[in-house]
Amino acid sequence: MQTSAELALCECFYSIQGESARAGLPCLFFRLAGCNLRCLWCDSTYSFTGGRPCTVAEAAAWALGHACPLVELTGGEPLLQEGAYPLIERLLAGGKEVLLETNGTLSLARVPLEVSVILDVKCPGSGMAAYFCPENLELLALRKKRGSTDEVKFVLADETDFFWALDFVRRHGLHALVPVLFSPVRPGLEPERLAELMLAHQAPARLQLQLHTLLWPGRKRGV
Numbered sequence: 001m002q003t004s005a006e007l008a009l010c011e012c013f014y015s016i017q018g019e020s021a022r023a024g025l026p027c028l029f030f031r032l033a034g035c036n037l038r039c040l041w042c043d044s045t046y047s048f049t050g051g052r053p054c055t056v057a058e059a060a061a062w063a064l065g066h067a068c069p070l071v072e073l074t075g076g077e078p079l080l081q082e083g084a085y086p087l088i089e090r091l092l093a094g095g096k097e098v099l100l101e102t103n104g105t106l107s108l109a110r111v112p113l114e115v116s117v118i119l120d121v122k123c124p125g126s127g128m129a130a131y132f133c134p135e136n137l138e139l140l141a142l143r144k145k146r147g148s149t150d151e152v153k154f155v156l157a158d159e160t161d162f163f164w165a166l167d168f169v170r171r172h173g174l175h176a177l178v179p180v181l182f183s184p185v186r187p188g189l190e191p192e193r194l195a196e197l198m199l200a201h202q203a204p205a206r207l208q209l210q211l212h213t214l215l216w217p218g219r220k221r222g223v
């Protein structure tokens with residue numbers, strides 16, 4: 001059985017941060033194995049199963065032994081593993097800036113304020129919109145009040161998703177709270193089309209193209 005001192009690690013790598021407001025910065029990545037969703041357009045299905053066993057101490061040592069100040073936990077869904085919490089604590093204690101990419105279905109209640117959360121809100125085109133944890137909207141506001149630097153990301157598979165996301169952002173006033181990212185599924189929604197829609201409807205969001213897929217189009221892992 002997995003204890004809090006262990007992780008199931010799909011991969012760890014050093015790359016250019018491809019998403020979020022930190023896009024373009026060198027970043028260390030931990031991709032934790034396992035996910036509770038099955039998004040129709042998922043680009044990391046290889047993370048669903050397996051993962052090599054790794055202690056929190058070993059994982060932290062890899063990152064802390066590296067000069068890069070920025071570290072991201074992603075998946076899969078990293079918050080499914082209890083070991084994510086002690087790993088975060090060690091990274092913060094070691095002076096790293098920590099990003100957490102999470103799929104929005106699990107509560108952020110235990111995530112330290114010092115972590116920058118990139119919270120996904122799943123749109124209908126993912127097939128997973130029903131699993132959003134609504135408590136996270138209140139927690140996002142609370143975290144912001146206490147000084148956090150979180151972001152919210154919508155991955156858009158088509159124009160229906162765009163209008164759904166725009167309505168969600170406006171209804172919950174998300175744009176007044178955190179940076180809002182709109183990222184097109186590729187292939188699916190053409191970036192030019194998304195840009196036109198954002199301009200036409202004055203979307204209070206940033207267009208987000210995955211930098212790593214532009215830099216290394218053929219590579220599925222390790223970037």
Ligand SMILES: Nc1nc2[nH]cc(C(=O)O)c2c(=O)[nH]1
Nearest residue numbers: 015016017018019074212223
């Ligand atoms: N370079 C790079 N940047 C990323 N930002 C978020 C990623 C993710 O898979 O969650 C990711 C990734 O897989 N690679």
Ligand code: SF4
Nearest residue numbers: 035037039042076103
């Ligand atoms: S939450 Fe992320 S890893 Fe999980 S199925 Fe969706 S896109 Fe894939």
Ligand SMILES: [Mg+2]
Nearest residue numbers: 044074075101
């Ligand atoms: Mg991801």
